[in-house]
Amino acid sequence: MSDPVWRPMRRADLPAVKAISDAVHGAYTEDMAVYAERLALYPDGCKVLERDGSLLGYLIAHPWRSDAPPALGSLLGAIPSSADIYYLHDLALLPDARGSGAGASGTTAAIAQAQAAGYARMMLMAVAGADSFWARQGFTRLPGRIASYGEEACLMERRVQAGVA
DSSP states (O other): OOOOEEEEOOGGGHHHHHHHHHHHHGGGOOOHHHHHHHHHHOGGGEEEEEETTEEEEEEEEEEEOTTSOOOTTOOOSSOOTTOOEEEEEEEEEOGGGTTTTHHHHHHHHHHHHHHHTTOSEEEEEEOTTTHHHHHHTTOEEOSOOOGGGOTTOEEEEEEOOTTOO
């Protein structure tokens, strides 16, 4: 068995991405249209974790506006020209990938991409107790909530040095 590797997401991966979301996120899962739109709008931010031909996880990130993080399940329509952050929409790993370092390596890749694209900050919405994982990745809590995510979710941010890999 080989080590899992992050690779670019392809349209053919979307059914597996949706299945992983359903398995991992429960109430926070989203319609396939959300994943398909993110891939169409910003393919550079869409990755899957693959081992021996099987998908074990995915990561979706894209430029966005810090004053209006996207609601759960919402379609974006377009990446705004006024984007001022790199938004980490989702990182989901099946149990077989957890503890392997894949979450940290996916986050590192997203940080490098944010830097290369010139963003000084990343933002995400942590759900289901994931704030402790994100805190270990350098994210800190921000005030504010997005109602669609529920009371337990928290908005988090990490500063990155734009242009430095």
